[in-house]
Amino acid sequence: MLSLRLYMLQRITALLMAPLVIGHIAVMIYAIQGGLSAAEILGRTQGSVAWFLFYGLFVVAVSIHGAIGVRAVAHEWGGLKGAALDAAMWAIGLGLFALGARAVWAVTFA
Incomplete structure (x- = not known):
């Protein structure tokens, strides 16, 4: 059941990211051309x-x-399972969030 939930969550985040990527690229093109x-x-x-x-x-x-995505790769290629697999997923996710949140804060409010 967990793998189905993770699968669906990854697909939902992909649906969110698609218009955000297009918007980001459009803004970058506008900024460069301007x-x-x-x-x-x-x-x-x-x-x-x-x-x-x-x-x-x-x-x-x-x-x-x-x-x-990294969780799936770590399981398939690295052979990680159980708590180690979940710990790797959380570490990657929190690391990405921390780096991204810092960048967003710097660009918008720092």
Whole structure:
């Protein structure tokens, strides 16, 4: 039952990430074509709750999606099972979340 839940959660996070990736790429293309500098981009994102929510959701989805994917690889290729497998998944997920959350905070509110 756990593997079905993880499978479905990974698919749901993929559905969330798809429009977020497209939105991110569209914004990057707009910024590059507009000739915006990093300072100008940060000037537009600092203090923005909308960008915080956009990229915050992105980080949560990627953290969950990536951790579940690494869990599957660690099980199939690394032979991890049981508590070690779950610990690896949680460590990867929390690590991805911590790095992503720090970046989102730096871009929007720091």
